[in-house]
Amino acid sequence: MAEILVLGAGMVGVTTGLALQARGHQVVIVERGVPGRETSYGNAGLIQTEAVEPYAMPLAPGALIQIALGRGYDVKWNVPGLLSQVSAVWTYALNSLPAGHRRATLTWGRLIRQSTDRHAPLIAAAGADTLIRRDGYIELHRTPAGMERARITARRFRDDFGVEARLLDGRALRALEPAIRIEVEGATHWSDTWACSDPGGLVAAYASLFERRGGRIVNGDAGDLHRAGSGWRVDETTGEHAVVALGPWSPMLLQRFGLTVPMVFKRGYHRHYRIQRPPHHPIADFDNSVVLSPMRRGLRIATAAELTRHPRLTPPQLKHGEKAARELFDIGAPVEAEPWTGRRPCIPDMLPAVGRVPDQPNLWAHFGHGHQGFTLGPVTAEILADEMDGGQGWAEMNPARFKR
Template sequence: MDADVVVIGAGIVGVSVGIHLAQRGRRVVVIDRRLPGEETSHGNAGLIERASVVPYAFPRELLAIARYATNRQTAMRYDARSMPSFAPWLFRYWRESAPARLARASTDMLPLIANSVVEHDKLIELAGLGTLVKPDGWIEGYRTEAALARRLNVCGLLARQHGLAMVALDRRGMEKTEPGLRPGIVGGIHWTDPRSVTDPGRLTQGYARLLESMGGRVLLGTVSALHQRAEGWQVGVDGGEMFAREVVVAQGPWSTQFIAPLGYRIPLLAKRGYHMHYHAETDIAQRFPIADAEVGYVVAPMQRGLRLTTGVELTNPSRPPTTIQLDRAERHAKTIFGLGRRLDDAAWMGHRPCTPDMRPVIGPAPRHAGLWFAFGHNHHGLTLGPVTGRLLAEMMTGEKPFTDPTPYRPARFG
């Protein structure tokens, strides 16, 4: 055998799985066509999101649905020509977002969310990456007093139920917390439990180096096929072959291309997102990532500059990138956040791998021994990478899992 375990995918999830398996004595090889942290793990808003105890759901209010249907919103846009390709998935997502189903999804996700910061902290300390991570969370900002008041009623209850730390900011509190902001945000909610990462790609790269220091290998290569053999798995890589007793598919939105030939039809939709970095034209540096909650974008201080990340774009994967969402968000954000010149030659585009029931796919393949899945983390891949690695490694090595993995089982999709 070339390895005990081959992990396909060198994003935050795949690398974290590799670390936890290496800690348990497994010989691990992580393979990806890109270097660690160059895909979705690189381009997000950099939040380790302990406060997101309720998954991002499909809107149920008719007025909200009508607004999105106009296709003029910043938070979400869709390509009408691609609608037939994702309409069935969207219907399932809408159904799973009903209040009772959403409450069950929140309960199921809570053990992963609640342990996300703790598991990251362990790896950050081992890898010596503390300079990339800042404590004290992020701010959910609002443009109107009415919207802020409605949100505070909801968040106060969530904070009490789940022991979350939050600070309500009125206009004066917002000015004191972020004195560099220009007029436009009248207040907000400061969630202080999460962490913010000033370079998510470098964090994933640092985790990859940690894996290599434990004896794991990280290889650059394109996996072309998986074949089950009596003694394990044959993995086709760049015209050659590797053999391993077990395989973990952790390739994010591209995971289904490896498992579809084996008969698995997991409903995974890749929601697109974009980002751009800007020079800050403010005298006082922004301290925290801030979400413009009523419009639908995030501005986060990163090592490269201020990173503007967009909401969701729904389209067929074959469609070319578009700057529509980024341009919309930039118009809203430019004056408030002091966005200066663009620092990137082109907008970055990434893909968020999402399931319609808002739960990741973590666990054993139902019909193939030695095949494991770890993908579909919706909007929280960075947040859930290390905790996913721990849970899957516990299952693979026969340990008692720290939480019941049943809600995330691949078999729920058949």
């Protein structure tokens, strides 16, 4: 019997395995597919140190009207998609009011600021240095008002969290990113964030490191999890403890063990495009609700949030993002026949679930990292591993909050 089964081999599951292993535990990861091929594959590849505030739901009247009317590209929805998660969306909206958002930020900011320190030793040990750039990303501002808001945000993030940022006017931006071919008002260079050119490849490299250090990854369906004495069994694999790290699939499993976890599933899309002169850094163009990341496969255009049960074949957010990207860069044909899609696992209080599952001895939760799970996997993995070794854990992330 293994000591610990970790269910799911995304960024969160694999780094959980590594953190527990580093503390001397014998760990088996159970994955139904291939490590790092789901949500952790499809993201924008940012290991963020500047995202000190979790994503709140846009609540300004203008933004809400845009969303309701289906205009704008930040949040798209359809009726079945919204109805299937209406209660979680409502709670998310309430928590996005200033008091709730401030509360979440207190925890979130402390997590985010540890991200590169936690990834650094793993990247080195996994031999994955060639996948990482350590010189930040660029957030474009297309209007003077946007530039002014950026100045205020950068100052606040520096004063409250020590975040490094450089404000660039149009000329400085052109000097840093000569491939941009239109005039842009300016940009923020969030300089201590890191960028990964192959997010799935980084998870795969971490998974290989886990195996080299003596861990096992087995193919299996976590949906089969059941009790075996005081421990757990999935197919033929048994363990004294089990950690649920199934990203957006976690609530479905935990429902069977008496825990209802509210979750907003924010669908995102990406597609790669051929490009001769890519930008040097990822470019966030939030006015057009896209992030453009130079990746191994081409320029990855990643979209914002869509509340739909089923993916669309021609997502309007991607179509719009492609138009904006073509305005900025000289871009060729798409690399893939169809876009990739996945769902960000967002808990309405904007904090992940990390810790003991209530009323289920030896069952642990580690999921719900929303927009920043690629960044935060190794950070919260360390917190969970410490709690499993008898530490206190972080009360605000404890899954017992879903019972209250």
